[in-house]
Amino acid sequence: MSTVELDQVSRWFGNVVAVNDVTMRLGPGVTGLLGPNGAGKSTLINMMAGFLAPSAGSVTLDGRPLHRDPDIYRVLGLVPEREEMYDAVTGWDFVLANAKLHKLRDPEGAARRAIATVDMAAAEDRDIRGYSKGMKQRIKMATAIVHDPEVLLLDEPFNGMDPRQRLHLMQVLHDLGDQGRTILFSSHILEEVEQIAGRIEVVVAGRHAASGDFREIRRLMTQRPHQYTLRSTDDRALAAAVIAEPGTSAVELVAEPGGGTSVQVQATDFSAFVHALPRLAAQHGIRLLEVRPADESLESVFSYLVAR
Template identity: 70%
Template sequence: MTATVPYRPRTAGAPVTMKLEQVSRWFGNVVAVNDVSMTIGPGVTGLLGPNGAGKSTLIHLMSGFLPPSSGTVTIDGETTWHNESIYRRIGLVPEREAMYDGVSGWNFVLSNAKLHRLPDPQAAARRAIETVDMESAAGRDVGTYSKGMKQRIKMATALVHDPDVLLLDEPFNGMDPRQRLQLMDLMAELGRNGRVVLFSSHILEEVEQIAAGIEVMVAGRHAASGDFREIRRLMTERPHQYTIRSSDDRALAAALIADGSTAGVELGRRSGTEILNVQATDYNRFAHRLPVFARERGIRLYEVTPADESLEKVFSYLVSR
């Protein structure tokens, strides 16, 4: 019989760090995750990548439900695999349902509270259900729930033991716009309270809207890390697209064409206003020289806007590398 691990409430304000060091996982000859290293701290982090990129496998490795073939996964130095006590610190919302249709939402969450041997499982279950706004439907069988309601009740089971780390695999699947916004607000609040909140997605706008940090997975590899603007700035070999409005676009265009920081300059119009579309191949030089050119020629800069800073552009570039 396995010894019961004492319940350890989360210490408010204590920093939490999840670390993956050279983690790989293969299934026979198939390599699902290849030599991934990353450090994830408190706040909301998005795990971005196309379907089949290895996101779900990575979350299973982080949660301790799958052993790495090589490398280590730790939370504050404790390994997640074969470490029963670490499950007190992790909440998991899997993509697959894995639910019992004939059980009520209340009993489903309460059972999880009891499995964690919480001091007051009923109070914990009630608090978790209130957190995800499912009080009115808690008495109904899970089989009667919509996809979005099932996602929320799974969220309640993941939160019932007040974990340090919350891992969510495609949590917005099946949710309507209102439910998505509610879940985004909840995740942001949990992150502000010091938890590590990591969620996977292949929907670019979801990650861009909520995640302070982004970890990009492509074909089982860790392709990039940071926020989407930081990732974009690292890609100096790909031209940066800018839209510029100034008091003399033609004079500014002539100066930029003569400079080595741009690959293309094109005069255009937007809503009846003349604009300048610029491809900057040397980001640092362009950022330095543009205001110099304007000052030397007495040109006023009204607008300098990155035209390709969306996460979709960043992601498309990473996939094509």
């Protein structure tokens, strides 16, 4: 059972700060690294994999610095986001070559087991150049687990997979986590992470924004102020009705560029607002024409967590 620790880690490239003062501890089980694109997830994973040295702070595996220590790859497996593979070889040859590089006692047996685990036996004799995106992701996964590592790092591993492939890989990660492996996988999709991760670490703009299980992260997200754009048959009456609700903090009647109006609402209590809105419309004889969240992007959600 291995532990990866990041202690006040920063990484910059020239004047660009990619990771800023992140402290994190990853133990046995499945941990999700969640954040929007460009949040610094890949940079963090590259430091945990020993490819990048932190500009400040330390990244260790069981107390041992990771950077430029090739021996760590005996106990660490990696699925990078970028696809730089030997397309002219078969899936079998690619996984077998990795097994031989690890000097395993039975490389053929290890390759066979890894390929079966990711459900790629039917395509193992085909050249990788003919694989779909999802198949390439799975064969990369096979190379990462062929030596039975204690630590597994996966950067956006579900990209390009169809629903069946995704469910299968999720079950594989579940099983490996239950065996006591330390697994970290990154994603920008909360629903993807919460299905398999016992713990979630949220990063935004290189900063560690939040930490906890998916219920805690969901709670933090739903508690933030939510903004909505409303259009109705009587926007002025709707604005007057909505502002009287306790879960509403601000209401503005806005003139639309093409004519007409809309109501901009900021709600501090998400649950109370979504239940009150149809009731208010019915009470005042107003027909709702549009209810649109104005700030539901991951960037806005996570930026709120950073600002807390």
